[in-house]
Amino acid sequence: MAELAALEDPRAREVNARHGDDHGVNLGKLRAIAKRLKTQQDLALDLWATGDTAARLLSLLICRPKAFEQGELDRMLREARIPKVHDWLVNYVVKKSPHAEALRLAWFSDSDPVVASAGWALTSERVVKSPDGLDLPELLDVIEAEMKDAPERLQWAMNHCLAQIGIEHAELRARAIDIGERLEVLKDYPTPPNCTSPFAPIWITELVRRQQVS
Template sequence: MTGTQLAEVMAELAALEDPKMRAANEKRGDDHGLNLSKLRAVAKRLKTQQDLARELWATGDTAARLLALLVCRPKAFTRDELDTMLREARAPKVHDWLVNYVVKKSPHAEELRLAWFDDPDPVVASAGWALTTERVTRKPDGLDLPGLLDVIEAEMKQAPDRLQWAMNHTLAQIGIDHPGQRTRAIDIGERLEVLKDYPTPPNCTSPFAPIWITEMVRRQS
């Protein structure tokens, strides 16, 4: 890997910057101005390059970090590297892609899920909950679903936004995927009213858990 390639890639990202896109993204807390389809096209051309991915991440630039997550080799990161990266990833899109595109594919995913789940930093804890949602759906054996519902019932209402969103997703997925817990999951959602008034575009499903659960179960039947 040469510094020349990194400089060329950074220049290419700078050339793709769109002020209108940046303004829209910044409303969501993401400090970049790239069209993500164009970013994916750059990643497709570069293919997998783990060394470049590490250099892009080290710049601290949000667009560069998003590209890094597209060209990296997820299984090449150590547990400690992923933990450090998550704690550095404050932009919501970087955090989301890191968890979904990299950590979920890592052999360290379960160890990190357990480490992050109760972290005092709510953004880190939200990653633990996102990995828990994945297990609720794909590998529920060994999970204490009633215990998860107990925590959601006690803590979701007061949780900071990103943690609340992740806990709500776990609640909905428990209700969708586990019929024995469905009535309780819907009841918790109805009583807590988290995201009940969330603005939902036409033809989209509300993130309010009782509506979300009911609609997804209807589609599956």
């Protein structure tokens, strides 16, 4: 904890605060500490228990994803209100857990939109890697009905799922683009040069173009 405190950088904190994150540690330096520590499950649990954001991010880098029980991951997800902690927990830990599918189903329709966004993130992963058993047209129905008025983090997760359906499944691409065009979610999102807009019709079209070129 003292080492993390020594890495506090006011400029990093200012940048992170724009994204809702409350820590001032450069993530490259945090990853360097994790590389030195290697996997240490007990230390990871102790770091998580501090509640400190930088400590929790380090925890997620040195933990053993398959060591967690389903209930532990559910509790951690509900505690993870900081966007970067939430994102790393889902992507670095839950996706590698044998409980990922059970948690996807449990979280998908949760009344807490932040928890539900994790369910949608796991669903997007399945859309790409293992779509068998998913009702993709039904997912599009839900997105069409609910994405426009969804809270921000849930809206982002649903939009990501919409884009992945359009990118990965040619038979549903036209419908996915049409939904995106009609709902106009993230249409005016400021996008830096050389980055792809998160507006689903642009995102889908650009990624499909790249696949065809390669």
